[in-house]
Amino acid sequence: MTELKKLYDAIVAGDAKTSLAITKEALAENVTPGELVANYMIPAMDEVGKRFECEDYFVPELLLSGRAMKAALGILRPLLAASGAQPAGRVIIGTVKGDLHDIGKNLVAAMLEGAGFEVTDLGTDVSPEKFVEAVSERKANIVCLSALLTVTMPAMRTTLDALRSAGVRSDVKVMIGGAPVTEQYAREIGADSYSENASAAVATARRLVGEAAHA
Amino acid sequence: MTELKKLYDAIVAGDAKTSLAITKEALAENVTPGELVANYMIPAMDEVGKRFECEDYFVPELLLSGRAMKAALGILRPLLAASGAQPAGRVIIGTVKGDLHDIGKNLVAAMLEGAGFEVTDLGTDVSPEKFVEAVSERKANIVCLSALLTVTMPAMRTTLDALRSAGVRSDVKVMIGGAPVTEQYAREIGADSYSENASAAVATARRLVGEAAHA
Amino acid sequence: MLETPSLFRYDSLAIPDVNELVFGKAPRPVKCGFGLEIGAGMVFPEVNFTLPPIGISEETWPEILHEYEEMATNIVRRAVAMKVPGVVLEFELLPAMTEKPEWGAEVTTLLRRHLAAAYDQHKMLSALRVTPTDIRDQGKPPLLREGEPCDRLLRSFELTIAAGADIISVESIGGKEVHDRALMMGDMDAIVFALGVLCPADMRWLWKRIVRMCAQSGHAVPGGDSACGFANTAMQLAHQKMLPEVLAAVVRAMSAVRSLAAFEEGAVGPSKDCAYEGPVIKAITGTPISMEGKSAACAHFSPIGNIAEAMCDLWSNESVQNVRLLSGSAPEAFTEMLAYDCRLMNVASERGQALALRDCLTASDEWLSPQAAVLSPAATIAISRAIVAEKDDYRRTVAAGHTAVAIIRDGVAGNGLALSKKELQWLNRIEAALDALPATGDELEAALGEEYHGLFRPASYGR
Amino acid sequence: MLETPSLFRYDSLAIPDVNELVFGKAPRPVKCGFGLEIGAGMVFPEVNFTLPPIGISEETWPEILHEYEEMATNIVRRAVAMKVPGVVLEFELLPAMTEKPEWGAEVTTLLRRHLAAAYDQHKMLSALRVTPTDIRDQGKPPLLREGEPCDRLLRSFELTIAAGADIISVESIGGKEVHDRALMMGDMDAIVFALGVLCPADMRWLWKRIVRMCAQSGHAVPGGDSACGFANTAMQLAHQKMLPEVLAAVVRAMSAVRSLAAFEEGAVGPSKDCAYEGPVIKAITGTPISMEGKSAACAHFSPIGNIAEAMCDLWSNESVQNVRLLSGSAPEAFTEMLAYDCRLMNVASERGQALALRDCLTASDEWLSPQAAVLSPAATIAISRAIVAEKDDYRRTVAAGHTAVAIIRDGVAGNGLALSKKELQWLNRIEAALDALPATGDELEAALGEEYHGLFRPASYGR
Numbered sequence A, B: 001m002t003e004l005k006k007l008y009d010a011i012v013a014g015d016a017k018t019s020l021a022i023t024k025e026a027l028a029e030n031v032t033p034g035e036l037v038a039n040y041m042i043p044a045m046d047e048v049g050k051r052f053e054c055e056d057y058f059v060p061e062l063l064l065s066g067r068a069m070k071a072a073l074g075i076l077r078p079l080l081a082a083s084g085a086q087p088a089g090r091v092i093i094g095t096v097k098g099d100l101h102d103i104g105k106n107l108v109a110a111m112l113e114g115a116g117f118e119v120t121d122l123g124t125d126v127s128p129e130k131f132v133e134a135v136s137e138r139k140a141n142i143v144c145l146s147a148l149l150t151v152t153m154p155a156m157r158t159t160l161d162a163l164r165s166a167g168v169r170s171d172v173k174v175m176i177g178g179a180p181v182t183e184q185y186a187r188e189i190g191a192d193s194y195s196e197n198a199s200a201a202v203a204t205a206r207r208l209v210g211e212a213a214h215a
Numbered sequence C, D: 001m002l003e004t005p006s007l008f009r010y011d012s013l014a015i016p017d018v019n020e021l022v023f024g025k026a027p028r029p030v031k032c033g034f035g036l037e038i039g040a041g042m043v044f045p046e047v048n049f050t051l052p053p054i055g056i057s058e059e060t061w062p063e064i065l066h067e068y069e070e071m072a073t074n075i076v077r078r079a080v081a082m083k084v085p086g087v088v089l090e091f092e093l094l095p096a097m098t099e100k101p102e103w104g105a106e107v108t109t110l111l112r113r114h115l116a117a118a119y120d121q122h123k124m125l126s127a128l129r130v131t132p133t134d135i136r137d138q139g140k141p142p143l144l145r146e147g148e149p150c151d152r153l154l155r156s157f158e159l160t161i162a163a164g165a166d167i168i169s170v171e172s173i174g175g176k177e178v179h180d181r182a183l184m185m186g187d188m189d190a191i192v193f194a195l196g197v198l199c200p201a202d203m204r205w206l207w208k209r210i211v212r213m214c215a216q217s218g219h220a221v222p223g224g225d226s227a228c229g230f231a232n233t234a235m236q237l238a239h240q241k242m243l244p245e246v247l248a249a250v251v252r253a254m255s256a257v258r259s260l261a262a263f264e265e266g267a268v269g270p271s272k273d274c275a276y277e278g279p280v281i282k283a284i285t286g287t288p289i290s291m292e293g294k295s296a297a298c299a300h301f302s303p304i305g306n307i308a309e310a311m312c313d314l315w316s317n318e319s320v321q322n323v324r325l326l327s328g329s330a331p332e333a334f335t336e337m338l339a340y341d342c343r344l345m346n347v348a349s350e351r352g353q354a355l356a357l358r359d360c361l362t363a364s365d366e367w368l369s370p371q372a373a374v375l376s377p378a379a380t381i382a383i384s385r386a387i388v389a390e391k392d393d394y395r396r397t398v399a400a401g402h403t404a405v406a407i408i409r410d411g412v413a414g415n416g417l418a419l420s421k422k423e424l425q426w427l428n429r430i431e432a433a434l435d436a437l438p439a440t441g442d443e444l445e446a447a448l449g450e451e452y453h454g455l456f457r458p459a460s461y462g463r
């Protein structure tokens, strides 16, 4: 047991080596992957998220923890998949057509991964067609659109239109964000939600997956 | 003939007494009311408008000219009506419900009168119903709505709705204005036009009457 | 109901020395709100904010509260981040919120809650100014001392004070029904009658009541009134080239008399931001004043952006809608801008450079517009002296007008103030009209053009 | 294509005396546009403006031109009304306008037409700065010296110069592909590699070309580049509490080296508004600089609102969308605000108070944030000296970083600069990383974490 608490600590401290080592040891001792994820890794990332919220951690610490988590997940994922466990949700994320800003989008992606989502990052300057394609390919639950330029915000609408024309709009929840984007704009173009920042995006993503499950 | 040029001068100078006196003399000399209006009074007010545009006149000069014009018109109007002449158009104007600003609206009204429109000013804080009523009563061609508060701008929309419900919307052109109002807002709520200031309002009113005539 | 005229009248200046007339410092500082002391050496931002386009109704009310929540959150966050030594928030009620005084009170409670939290969590000193809308101008002619609108206005003061307003202001409109017409006609007689006779009568009546309500509350202070509907209307009209600038400048100076009346009835400041007559109030009464200038370019343009800052104790942005800019919300952005301006003034004071900065602020606008010329510290002292030398409001108003004309003439003669031919003609016309005025307000009333008599009810002014 | 390294390197300061480092005055003023001379004693507003939310396409293009017409009309009208002694308009192309260089040129022509008319009708002195978007960062890793985006960027310079641009700038992005990742990981090694090795290599390549194009035109001047994508990104991230402020401060100081490269290749200023490394450029090269601070709160918040003004020659609002405020359009409102700030500075200069005002501006921010601390005139001189004492860009960058750390430590020790425990830990960590750096950029490259090597193409940097 003390061993496993160290997994939690390693992730919080952003120590990928230790997190990987302990995960291996634990598996060798027959601890189930599910237990590791549910009882140590997710709580660790929640703690990291909390420290970030309280301004005790900056992004570098956050990303290092994400890496420590990912390192461990790397060996757990195949086992989890074999046992039929599901990720928290499947997310497609990208910065819309014409826009190359990606720092914010990358943070959102990292936080979602930290929270156990399976994230496919399409990068920047992503055309509506590419989003449509990825949704079908990845069987995504959520599509996240980022835009930092007011002149590329309209591409969010175009992307929603493309999802509609392709007949996949009802398969996914759409969340949008980026500095110029507002709650009201989300409503206006018929997106399912808006989040102001990366931590809020995680909470919202969880809610959206829940809603989709009950829909 | 020299006499009549003095009518023009009196109006430009804002001298109501002289303008009235010369009008009376001219009528006694059998000059037709139509000639007085078309050849001296309207050109005089156009000159006043021009001086105002060039910042050579301020509002007080403008209003005094308007008074001089009105004084003359006072005796001409019954004669014109008897001869079947029409005003440039019939305008209903008012500040919308909830809004008490009226300086701008008053100016627009004054300029429209100066340009030969028959103006009914409903005042401030005018409910949609009152506008509807006045349109029917006065057989107006144009309704002018003024709003200075962003929180009363929505009352412009409500007023348009009321005109529609009452079935009189297609009988009139609607022009809106006031500091927070924009061209785009006019389009959004389905008004026929927007003008930035009082002189522009006159030009627009003339255009709207023309359009209505050809519609 | 006729009232006994109030007895107290200033007959000297609280700040007779032009070099004592400077931002941040007032002989009679005001303590209010959460530990704030205004006029005691520092200048604080006064942040103003308002709704974006939205109708006000039962239906939209929840959304409106949400807007105010958002604005308060953003403003307070920025003020804390900027480490301001103190801040005032002004809540100017919209007409519908005075029509239904409970609404105004609800928003007051909401805003006060944010300031209380910031005080608890960050020790941020602050105060909340609440300004009900003077809705008495609904009738034609308006009924000022009785009737439904008057009752609601008074009730709005009561309820917002009870809800936690720290400073009470109003932009009262008594006299405006005459002044509006007079201004548009450029009719000096009627302008003086409105500003010198009608306005002070209504001010004294109204402020007696506001002062009493504040005193009874034990916490609210009566801040002061603004000649906004008079002098700022003139300024806006001059800005739009509808009226001569010299007329706006003279109206500004004369309007100080009516605003002073509030202080003679017991107002203690901080005066209202848009009351550019503030410096005169400060010189005469020694109370701290709020001003707005370049920082209020979001609300209106003006030729007095820097000079307005020279003597302020609060520095305001007048009003900005809750719209989104690239950085964040506009109220938050203006909070930051005001905070930087205040930082500069406060550091200048600390370093003994306050007068130097005041004089640069003044000199940078002073002779570029007649409206700026009447706002300098020197002009302020001159106008203030002219006012206190007279005993009644009418004569004070005429004296202020004469002084303004003289200041403008000096500017043209010796300081490079450039006036167009048109403006100079108007200056002559204004002066001639002032010269020709009778000795008393009653005589002026009798001589007034017929068109004005129908505009106001004598009883509304106790006449 | 490898290039011969340019030979010219500054090894001393054009302004060695801190008391000569003040707003409005630069040893090498720049003449450009319609009779404007920048840095010759006066500060002018540099007005920035951009589109409200609207897609850019063939379809919307007429509407977009209409927006620019409207913005130009309003800005020029306000500048004339404010009687500014001169003004610069900056047109920052949006990416689509660089992708299609003809679009950028069309807007350039439009804006230039407005300035020409204002010069003819009102004798208003002015210049037009045009800033194409560096669109070379589309590939992963980006291709900087060839390929379609690079060609279009160069063509955009060409066409906008031909269309009448008076000043050319760009916010170039070479090195950013590494710096972005490094910044987010707080990895000093990779940050220094990006800023000290990659960035200057791209800068020198690009600016050689810009300088040549300007020279050929006979009228355009090469203004300068901005480390916006580096230092301002760090500032924004620190603002959002995502990165420590001390890191942003150190990155700021180090970023001056890459921006200086443009001037060693022939740029003459005025430097770009969002380049807060401007003061260092001014101290070293003597060219006039554009700065933005509180006046840019419409575009981004910052802890350097006043101190940024202390040494500026142009004073900018960074960027504001064409949205409606209560007074009028936002670009018009910000024109007025900038004009008032400039009036104050210019009057202070006239009255011999420039240094006093500069010092108040400085003192008001200096010790409230580490990011402000590295921006004071004294810090500027210290960082500048450290830079010119070194011979190559890598060592200059490290030296600037060390100096920034030292300035911050002094601030904490002796000037009341308050840093949280977390920030102090980061300061130690940054210093340790700087101390541990190898002697040359090549060694650093070799030692770099594997993750960074895949991010950039050595050939893009002539490596």
Ligand code: B12
Pocket: A098, A099, A100, A101, A102, A103, A104, A105, A107, A108, A144, A145, A146, A147, A148, A149, A150, A151, A175, A176, A177, A178, A179, A180, A194, A195, A196, A197, A198, A199, A201, C326, C327, D050, D092, D093, D094, D095, D131, D132, D133, D134, D171, D173, D180, D228, D229, D230, D232, D233, D236, D237, D240, D242, D298, D299, D300, D318, D319
């Ligand atoms: C860094 C930056 C750049 C860098 C980009 C580096 C990169 N790899 O991304 C560079 C220098 C390259 C750049 C270029 C340009 N930029 Co830029 N840039 C910025 C800057 C300074 C910071 C943006 C940033 O990274 N912020 C930090 C991150 C963490 O915040 P964020 O992006 O807002 O993301 C957070 C939230 O918004 C949210 N979020 C973001 N995405 C999503 C998505 C979802 C689904 C959700 C739920 C949430 C969410 O969560 C994030 C974390 O909390 C901003 C200024 C600003 N105030 O934002 C300007 C800014 C965005 N840029 C601007 C401009 C104009 C440009 C250029 C056009 C400049 C030019 N003329 O050349 C080019 C355009 C390039 C292009 N084709 O896109 C303007 C945009 C104006 C506008 N709104 O239209 C801004 C606002 C600057 C300004 N004030 O004028 N820029």
Ligand code: B12
Pocket: B098, B099, B100, B101, B102, B103, B104, B105, B107, B108, B144, B145, B146, B147, B148, B149, B150, B151, B175, B176, B177, B178, B179, B180, B194, B195, B196, B197, B198, B199, B201, C092, C093, C094, C095, C131, C132, C133, C134, C171, C173, C180, C228, C229, C230, C232, C233, C236, C237, C240, C242, C298, C299, C300, C318, C319, D326, D327
């Ligand atoms: C004068 C004034 C007042 C006076 C009104 C006097 C009167 N009889 O009208 C008083 C002091 C009473 C007043 C009160 C209030 N006001 Co007020 N007021 C102003 C001020 C300073 C000038 C308005 C004005 O008369 N301008 C001069 C005229 C000539 O211009 P204009 O009205 O824009 O009209 C021109 C054009 O717009 C156009 N036009 C106008 N109407 C129409 C109609 C048509 C059909 C057309 C085609 C054209 C057109 O032509 C006109 C001539 O060119 C403005 C500031 C400003 N910048 O506008 C604030 C302003 C309008 N008021 C404001 C506010 C908030 C108020 C109050 C709510 C304040 C309060 N909290 O108590 C109250 C509301 C009262 C009410 N119920 O309506 C805000 C509005 C904010 C907003 N957009 O929501 C403003 C913008 C001030 C500010 N910056 O905050 N106000």
Ligand code: SF4
Pocket: C171, C226, C228, C229, C232, C274, C299, C300, C318, C319
């Ligand atoms: S100056 Fe502007 S806002 Fe202030 S009160 Fe007057 S109109 Fe109302």
Ligand code: SF4
Pocket: D171, D226, D228, D229, D232, D274, D299, D300, D318, D319
């Ligand atoms: S500071 Fe802001 S605007 Fe200026 S260039 Fe950077 S992001 Fe672009």
Ligand SMILES: [Zn+2]
Pocket: C171, C226, C228, C229, C274, C275
């Ligand atoms: Zn006011």
Ligand SMILES: [Zn+2]
Pocket: C048, C092, C273, C274, C318, C319
């Ligand atoms: Zn106000």
Ligand SMILES: [Zn+2]
Pocket: D092, D171, D228, D273, D274, D318
């Ligand atoms: Zn920029």
